[in-house]
Amino acid sequence: MSVGASPETRNPLTSSPAVNGGSTVPLVPTNTVTTATGLTVRTRIDPVLTVDDVVRQLCINLKIKEPPANFALRDETDELVTNDNLRRKIKTKVNLKLVNAPSREARETAEKLRLRDDATTLKMTLFTLQKYIREEEFAQAFINCAGLSDLITAIFSAHGNTLAYALTAMQNLMELDYGWATLDDAFIFQVVQILSSPQSLINVCRPATAILKKLVEADPTSAPGTQLAASSSRGPPTLPADSVYRYGFSVVFEQMRKGHGFLETVISRLGSADTAMAQYSMMLINSLLAHASDTRWEEFIAELERLNVRKAVVRLMSSHTIEDLTSCILDFQANFIRVTYRKKTTLVDVETEPAHAAALKAIWASSKLTELLDENGQVMKWRLLGFDSENVEQEFNEVGALGLECLRKFIQMDPDFPKIIQEQLSRPPPRRCPVAKASNDIVEMLSEHWAIFAPGYSTSTTFQPFFLDFYKVHSLATHFFIRMWGESGAASGDFTRVAALVRSQAKVALRSENVRAWHEVDHDFTECEYRGVRERQMKELEQDDDLLSKIPVRNLRAKLYKESFEFVRQQRIQCLMQGAWFVNALPEKATGSRDSTRRPNRPWRFIRLDPGLKYLHYVDSAMKFAVRSGLEDLPDRIEVAAISEIATGTCAAPPHVLRDQHDLPPTFPPVASPLSFSLLSAHEGSLADQIAPDQSRWADWTDGLNMLRRDGGHVSSKETAGFVQALTEIGLKIKLLDLSGEMVEIPSGLVAGPPPSNTDFFFSELM
Template identity: 30%
Template sequence: MDEITDLISRLSNDEDAVKKMAVFRLQSSIGDPSFAEVFIAQGGLAQLRNLALYSNGNTLAYALTSFSRLLELDKGWDYVTPELISRVVELIVTHPLVNILRGAMSILVAIVSHPHTSNTSRGSYNGPFGFRALKPAIAMHPQFLEMLVNRLSSADHALCANSLQLINSLMRNAITNDSDNEWPKFIKRLQDLGVIKAVFVLMQSSALQDLAHPLLEFQALTKVLLRRWREIKVDLETKEHRAALKGLHLLSLPDPKQESKSLGSQRRAPNPEKWRRLGFRTESPAWEFGEVGFLGMMDLTDFVRKNEDGFRKVVMEENAKPVEQRCPIANASLAITSILYHQFEVDKSDLDDPKIYQVLESRTNYDRAFKPLLLQWSRLHTAALLTFFRLWRDTKAESEDFDKVAELVRVMVYHTVGRSPRTRDVQEVEDEMLNMDLSHLRNLQMDILEQSYENAWGSHLGNVREDLKAEAMQFVKEQRIRCLLQGAWFPNPGNNKSISSKLDLRNVPWRYVKLSHNRRFLHYCDYDAETPYEPKLEELPEKLDLSSVSSVVSNVVPASVVSDHSSGTLTPTGSKLASTKITIHGYASSAGLKGNEIVLLTLHPQTHSTASEWLDGLLMLLGQQPITSETSKLINMVTTYGLKIRLLNVRYTDNYYNSPPEIPSREDVDEDYYYSLFV
């Protein structure tokens, strides 16, 4: 007790060194609630406020820090006077020392945030709180907000954090406690001063560890703003909304200035397609903003104002087409707004998610928490809308295809925006959007679709895939066996000659091999050269009973050893014989299983395709599994496409396994009728 009394007396000492040492000790002790109560009870607050008002240098810095820590304990509000607020605002605008600026900003954060964070009594102080408390002081120092935004580029991370925290407090207070609906003007003022650009740079910097919490709060407040704008309904009775729509109409005309003059001089007959020509579905445009509200209006008008000539050109081009082929410009813009809204999960508040704070504990997880591209909403909207126009043109879409094109754009936004790392430049994202190939988008769409069904159905989809793989295996088996039924020519250098790629094919005999119709025998015949026609089965005197075959071996690359040479021609230019060989082993007769295994037939395929067809065809004919990479790829391709075709016909939200659909009636159908879920 005596120690606190002595400390308070030293705060009013005439010697500056004594006061500085006392307030230096005070800043480390005032954060203790019990110490703070005794300090206030003994009248120390008056001395502390005087130091904040009239001292300088380090003494002032320590006093501001002490006062801010006292306010954090929700104490000392009786001494928060307009004089003190004016002094603190003045310091932020005029003072260069970082340690003084930190304490000053902390005091303003406490004042602005007090209605938002405090549940206790304010004591006897009944003055204004929140942003209203700062208005008189800011009016005397109009450069306050500009200086505050400029502090975000300071090399001192703690000062950056304090500045951003104060900006956050001002934004939150303006949004939640503004009864006069002046918050849009305040937000626009901050944006005009460059706060978006400054915070975007900080989010992509390496200083996140020191700024993580205020940056996350700014990101959350950005979502709050987007939600507020979306919740505002477009109403033609509102002057601002009516003016925005009128501006869209005027900027769409070939000569808007001339049109404006004519509107003032004489009354024209109303255009029956005044709004539909801009891409609205009806002549009641306000109604069509229902899903995205004033946010959609802002995005559309922002695009038009920044791309006046381009917008006018698109309107003229689309209106020259038949009605069903026109790209609905306005509705495309609204669709993009909705896509971005859901991509960034604007309805989800980051500050309410406890997992976010766990993520912030590790620098490696920052990409999961911070989405700096959210701050580039307008640029992303413009790039996505221009891509919509391009896709509409490239796909030759018509009115009924609107949702399909919008879905392609949604996939593109997910791929380019949703999967971009935190440090990626927005210009790169825009370029990727504007240059993304349609075929690449289609592939991405199918991949995402399959993943969506995988997540929705899990093991059920795995069972479907296994069934499809079995069907694909049967399909490929039949295709391979049909290759054997068709027959093929093979070089036949003879058993006594070594197989060499240097051997000229024009100097070797040929063998023609063909599978019998009953699939039980391989018929073949040796020729001196290839004949100009395919020999018939009855022209092949030699035959091999497949029941006598014990094994088929080859040096063809198996599926487990895929290389760059797994397809294409095995023979080099000049028709030189390749070394690839298929050897059929077995016994002299189907009944003679007691003898030794011998080579029954040798084939020398000229291409990998032929080798794959005949090797796997023989194996599958004998009831064995295929082994070549080409056959494996073909089976996977058939399985994948079969699955995608089925997925396109069933919504992934349909849960048929827990609640099966009603079985159709068999009335008036024959015995061949069947019902399949996926067909």
């Protein structure tokens, strides 16, 4: 049979002739088409035809009396044949099936869900639904015939694998930007209950977790086009009544609070032996952290801290399944940088924040001190702990609620705290170590060490387990400060000197934290003697510029760091929009077999990010060619929102593909390339496996894609991190040259004067 000429059916096992003007010309069959009745024909399809034309001619040739609109073509894997992929399937001689059109299949599926004849039929219907609902034509028809309500009913009543299929179908439907705006609180609570049950199957929990993650991210500010509208107006974005961007953190968190033990169960699944389950749970926690609303932020973070989520993530860092979770863990670190920064910039206010008042009350009670009067008859309370004044709120101005929490944790971790304070009070006032002031200085020092300069910026390319145990490091460093104060015989004017000594030791103790053990850090803070630390510090001072350690300079570096990060981020995204050629690679798990089914048909792929930052458009080719600007040459695409992780070093070049004349021939079995990366989906596996032509292109794309993701923000290459640091240091030196050239003296600190006694003043406009 030939589609595109007058066909004639023959034995399906032999070639069929094509009739053209009365003469018979033997043709090599290129495709096999099987109908629903089991009839199989070999046919040659003209690649210039559209799918509708092919289906129409097949119906005519096979004498099918139903309208051609009722039918469609699928391949053996049930992938729908479209105008975009028809030519490729013809060329590769894929076996095709003539089946119901997606719209017809959707109507029949909805009817089967509505009838619910028996458990087996329901299970098979949902199994089919989870595959087809990703197709937009099917999904539109399914929604139009009220199939969504039947799917929700199944989610409320099904169990086991049937429930897993129903949840996966809902998850796949929610990849569309429409059609699920009617999901209500009862549905969200049902999903929460499913996840809250420790008995729920893993294949049930995975799609349920993904559904909640999608709902958390579907807030009004995430709707396409609303960011620009919000920036140009002061009010919230206005959305259509049927918009799916009507949920967000607050809506989901309200139902989470009703679910008994929900967060506890999700965090416990971080230790699941199933890597995908741990990954789904990490992604949900990251989305909650990234989208937490101001009104519920403190409550949510406090609950995470109570459940010790940081400890669970640190355990993951040493897990054997870590390769699949690297990106999620780096995202978590970046999110906790934001959390820590927010705490640091939240002012302590005992009148409006009951938690702050309770913390200060607990600190004072733990000290077991009583108020005294100084020589001027003024009450001494907080000064006994080592603050400079009795205005305790002002004492925490630079470190905020983070400093308050650290001091409280420090006291909780050390039952001998009252003895420490009594020992200091037994000394002459000039010789007393200001413990509380030292605690705040340690907070500032650790914030600088881990670059907690601004929300949303992190250039760490490795795991930071010590950062995730911030309070423990703070406690060790504060004890070290107190010990150095005593061993050095310091007096009240030596605070800056001792603080510099502690900074020097912290750099040593916290070095290479992704490979060092806790006992080594503990040893560096507890066992090192003053003399050895001082000698090393003196050598460092010979090489360092004292100017860079001054507080105003450190603040300037923090500001420049933020600007540099944003500059590099924009540059990386611009590289994605320009596009680049990559080698289509073999996934590492498929490299051990020469007949791998994942071997790419064409060795080269050009990828470009669209201007809307929503899709990666690409084309596969047997050889490189000049790709025009725009997206006309790039027929296929990957949705950026579907990318859950950018894994690196995951795949190898296929045989007989050399990226350039200097490339070495591939070996067998193939070895994963250090320039490879995979775009992983949480439920579809790998969406793309690529090898970059060089290190720069690899860094551009892996970091650019990470920075583009809604729950991302971290970088994975040392090259990008190095650029940010280099730009920061260059900018800092330029700024300092302006000052040093004018011989301007930079003070070590700036002391704010007392606030005005009234509002009867104005700021003069200096000319």
